[in-house]
Amino acid sequence: MAKxxxxxxxxxxxxxxxxxxxxxxxxxxxxEGEVYKVQEVGTNVLRAAKFYLPQRNIKNKTASLYAKxxxxxxNYPIVIQYINQETVQFHGEKITxxxxxxxxxxTLHEFLKRQKGKRMDILNALVLxxxxxxxIMDMHGSKEYHGDLHSKNILxxxxxxxxxxxxxxxxxxxxxxVKDFKDDLCDLIKIFHECLGGRKHYAKQPQMVKDICLGxxxxxxxxxxxxxxxxxxxxxxxxxx
Numbered sequence: 666m667a668k669x670x671x672x673x674x675x676x677x678x679x680x681x682x683x684x685x686x687x688x689x690x691x692x693x694x695x696x697e698g699e700v701y702k703v704q705e706v707g708t709n710v711l712r713a714a715k716f717y718l719p720q721r722n723i724k725n726k727t728a729s730l731y732a733k734x735x736x737x738x739x740n741y742p743i744v745i746q747y748i749n750q751e752t753v754q755f756h757g758e759k760i761t762x763x764x765x766x767x768x769x770x771x772t773l774h775e776f777l778k779r780q781k782g783k784r785m786d787i788l789n790a791l792v793l794x795x796x797x798x799x800x801i802m803d804m805h806g807s808k809e810y811h812g813d814l815h816s817k818n819i820l821x822x823x824x825x826x827x828x829x830x831x832x833x834x835x836x837x838x839x840x841x842x843v844k845d846f847k848d849d850l851c852d853l854i855k856i857f858h859e860c861l862g863g864r865k866h867y868a869k870q871p872q873m874v875k876d877i878c879l880g881x882x883x884x885x886x887x888x889x890x891x892x893x894x895x896x897x898x899x900x901x902x903x904x905x906x
Contacts, residue, residue: 671756674699674716681706682762683751686714695834697721702767711767712748719758728761730837735765738809743800745831768831770822777816777860784862787874792827794857794877795900800830801849802893810845812836814852816859850893851883873903 673694680688686703689711693700698717705712717728728750735747748764773793777783785793797819801811811818813836820831838845858878861870867878877899879885890896 671718671720671758671760674755674760676701676716682714683753685751686712686764693833697727697834703764713745713765713767714751714762715765716760716762719760722761725761728763731835732763734809734835734837735763738804738807741800741803741807743797743803743830743832745833768820768822770820770829770831772817773819773821773830773856773860774816776821782862784866785860787861787871790857790860791900791903793821793830793860794853795897796828796830797853797856798893798897798900800832801853802897805846805849805893808841810835810841810849811852812838812845812848814849814856816856819856846892847887850890850896851881851886853893853896854878854886855881873905 676682676688676691676699678688678690682688682703685706687706689702689704691699692702692713698715698721700713700715703712703714704710715728722728732747732750735744738744739746745768746766748766751762751764753760753762777785797814801814804810811832813834814832818833820833822829854877858864858867858881861867861874867875867880870878879889890899
């Protein structure tokens with residue numbers, strides 16, 4: 666692992682990066698680095714910029730793999746569009762940043778906190794689950810996977826009768842394995858479970874919900890739903906009481 670003294674970037678509002686992007690605000694941080702809302706100098710077009718901590722991006726491998734993955738999946742609505750990669754100097758070290766489209770909305774985690782009782786009703790949770798299943802199915806059809814699906818890695822914006830959703834921070838462990846696809850499926854059901862209030866409210870959920878969540882027992886979920894296609898078909902043929 667690279668030796669570095671950089672633990673955070675903490676860029677101030679108004680700072681111009683690479684002579685092209687003005688910092689508006691920090692919109693997220695994690696193990697790999699920090700994400701900022703930026704504005705293109707000259708055009709005022711909003712973008713998102715992810716700055717990678719050098720120790721999390723040895724030989725630029727992490728950033729490059731992610732850029733390639735975004736580009737490969739560029740035609741799928743659930744994926745944020747990759748723009749380009751930049752390199753800047755920060756405290757004497759070379760830092761990579763990836764520029765992507767800036768998407769209006771909030772994380773599902775924050776969205777749920779604003780809902781009555783901090784949860785969704787069953788119909789809206791099912792609509793969201795179906796939307797996510799369709800999006801991740803596209804990814805799986807291209808022999809790719811997400812690898813880290815949870816409510817903080819999903820951007821959501823109510824739109825029409827449903828939701829516009831985007832996924833963030835996909836992992837890349839190399840060529841996909843069967844386990845990776847199964848993990849995505851189970852993670853989507855965990856998200857559905859969380860949308861309905863999680864363990865606190867699970868006992869009182871109708872059987873229809875329990876027949877999907879299956880107590881979040883992975884072996885039962887994978888026995889019932891072999892893949893996302895089977896989950897999609899199941900959702901589209903649900904019978905309501």
